[in-house]
Amino acid sequence: MEETISLQELFGVIKKRLIMIISITVLATVIAGVISYLFLTPIYQSSTQLLVNQKETKDSSIYQNNQVQTNVQLINTYNVIIKSQAILDEVIKQLNLDYSVAELTNKITVASETNSQVFTVSVQDKDPEQAQAITNTIANVFQEQIKKIMSVNNVTVLAKAELGDNPSPIKPNKKLNVAIGFAVGLMLSVGIAFLLEFLDNTVKTEKQLEELLELPILGVISEVSQGNVEPKLKKFKLRKGA
Template sequence: MELRDYITVLRKGWVLILVLALVGVAAAAGFSLIKKPVYSASAQVFVSTETSGSASDLAQGNTFTQQRVLTYSNLVSTPIVLLPVISSLKLDMTAEQLAPMVTATAPTSTTLISITVEDTDPVQAADIANATSQSLTNVVQDIEATDANGTSTVKLTRVKQAQVPSTPVSPNVPVNVALGLLVGLALGVGIAVLRETLDNRVRTELDVEKISDKPVVGGIAFDNKASERPLIVQVDPRSPRAESFRTLRTNLQFLDLGTGSRTFVMTSSVQSEGKSTTVANLAIALDSAGFRVILIDADLRRPRVAEYMDVDGSAGLTDVLIGRATLEDVAHPWGRGNMVVLPSGAIPPNPSELLGSRAMQDLITLLEQQFDYVLFDAPPLLPVTDAAILAKKASGAILAVAAGKTHKGQLAAAVASLENVGATIAGFVITMMPVRGPGAYGYGRYGYGYGYGTGDDEAATAAVRAPKRTGKKAGVLRRAER
């Protein structure tokens, strides 16, 4: 992952990261409030050795003392030292229970022993520290070697008496909260990165670019009312979503496919990616700009164009291909522009054979001579081969990719199926793009707020006022050629 990928992950997962950070802070604060405060008290003992006073004896004594200090500090947590403490203070515990509360340290190159006691009772902590230092002094005098007079050669002196502490050493609320925040942030970032790594769905243009070098020619924002108003360019031509289809139309005009013709097959990897509504709105947008357009429903398995465009779909493309009807008989003029709709007709038993037939090739050749744009709504690529067969005969295929729904593997397989038959991929249209957050379809960056052009505005208004079906079926092509 690159730096921008991590930034995108943080932007997409900021809510999760923030929630986990707050959970970490709350957990740390709760722990600090629940935990009983612990107090610490320390006493200090000085270790010395009795010598004759000569320089050599002093040096030897000092070395001997430093060697003994470590031994004495380890002796502090033993029962021989702690049992007298328990007895003198009348503590209700054993030496094994008291030992974890007592810590002895000996700073390097010194003859000092610090005895620290931690307890929930500050007074008891100080008493145990003082009693332990005294007990250690007594024990060392008893067990160490003595001189000829029976006096111990090592002497321990308490140089610091433990005082009753006023503030607890634990819990440290600021430190705990800071650690909780860091743990929450680390956990949130880790989960966000892991989720992004395991997420194999296409969400942005970058995901598409990693699969194919063909351009993304459009992005259509998600609309939760799309099923209620599929033809948004006609119903609400001034909406940002309608403008996105006009942007798609403009981008399509600048595609250089090297064929001179403008025959496009709109398809997708799997079903329900918005291809049918996209191609229908694109056709209306092209019509409003004055282009001669024919919209053909080539989905001979689950046709939808007739339903969306509100035309009679009982006869259509299949009737033309088998010679049972002419194009003039079954095509429907639509609106008041130069647009014609050709429904699929009856569902045949052999859709792939019909779409790959010589009759289909001849029909495409005829339509390319009479229309500026020939648009096919084809079935998805992965379930059936219809779209790949048809795309090979057209100028190019446009793949609709549903953001957050289409899997990268599905898109890669769809691209491969087109490349395997030698079809040209004209580009991709990302549908259902989020309107907020990372990867959102940003209308503002295209300057939509400046208003529409006069031509488009008038054409769009005319399309709204126009009836969905006008004229007779006969003479459709003659009307489109005007």
Template sequence: MEETISLKEIMEVLRKNIWIIIASMLFFATATFGYLQVFVAPEYEAVSQVLITQNAQNQDSAVQNSEIQANIQMVNTYSVVIKSPRILKTAAEEIDPNMSVEALASKVSVDSVQNSQVINIHVVDENPEKAIEEAKIVTKSFLKETPKMMKVSNVELLANPFTAQKTSPNIKIGLLAGTFAGLVVGVVIAFARRIFDERFKKEEEIVSRLQIPVIGTVGNITETETRSSSEDLIRRRKKK
């Protein structure tokens, strides 16, 4: 027979199992923290910046604006060029003769500030010093090879990286995810205990599940009542 549960019963289940839920949240948060600290290698990101410039100065503002818009459109092209095998092969050989283009490509990502002529080149590595050095080499390779490929000289270095920021693992996000997972598991355990609890909690459950009438009920006997009954029994025995 299908069983329904009211909102009041849901709150009661959660209240009775609150310590199980809290313990589950703490366990998963601790386990996630330990996993991130022990098994996940830290990664650092260095960022260099390249500027797309005008080819020539022109006093005509309309021409200048048109050229700026063209350069902004070229940012998308340059973003693809930076990760091209031709650029990365030269950089990989300088970084490490044994490094493949694919290995370096997995470390490099490119983005740009919206409606700007600035390209950001991101390089990620487990060593912050290596991340900085690799970002400089990739940028240098791009600045060297692009004029040959594109037949233009409108790119120049805007900023080289001097520091690398730790990007992984993100402890705060990890702890938040672990705590949420523990909450979900704790709630599931709480309702599993409720669903698989075969004890009768209401008279209606006896009638519906056993198909027999309820003749009478015995109320809860408190400790005081039990003690009073025992004392009365002792007095009666003494009188006899």
């Protein structure tokens, strides 16, 4: 026999397990909040902007008539060079960092807009002051080293990394994590509620008994306990056939 469940029955299951649903949801939200606020290390980001000039030099034929396209290609090359060992080794040396080149590379992000001569170098670190120092040092070292690497002098630091009075971490996003914990807890608790209802094979209503045995209910006999006029237990009387 094909079983169907109505919207009223769905809400009935939720209402029946409401305390469990609320408890699991609150627990998941609290756990997400505790982990986000107490255990996850805040990560700060510092950024600087570098400008690639359009000026052509006598010692280089890298610029062509189509300057916009040339600059875009040049910036793509600079994006690779700025994260190379030639640049980062010098940065580590100047700042006396306890990072390898690979570890420092993972902290650096280089981004540029389409058809733009400006690209942005961002560094993430758990120490906001160190993030700022690394960012500015990378810009200065790159500006000096690119003259030797590509024999051009066309990079200008457009905006240095600045450290505000009260820097805010970019991650973790504590409010978002709490919201995710709430959503996960709610979905998990509702899923458990319906799973428990599905696994519960006890008969509690006349309708369930009628559907289970495929027999019509002729009447209901109420058992009344002594001193109580309210029915205590329902007994069902069934008859085979119509």
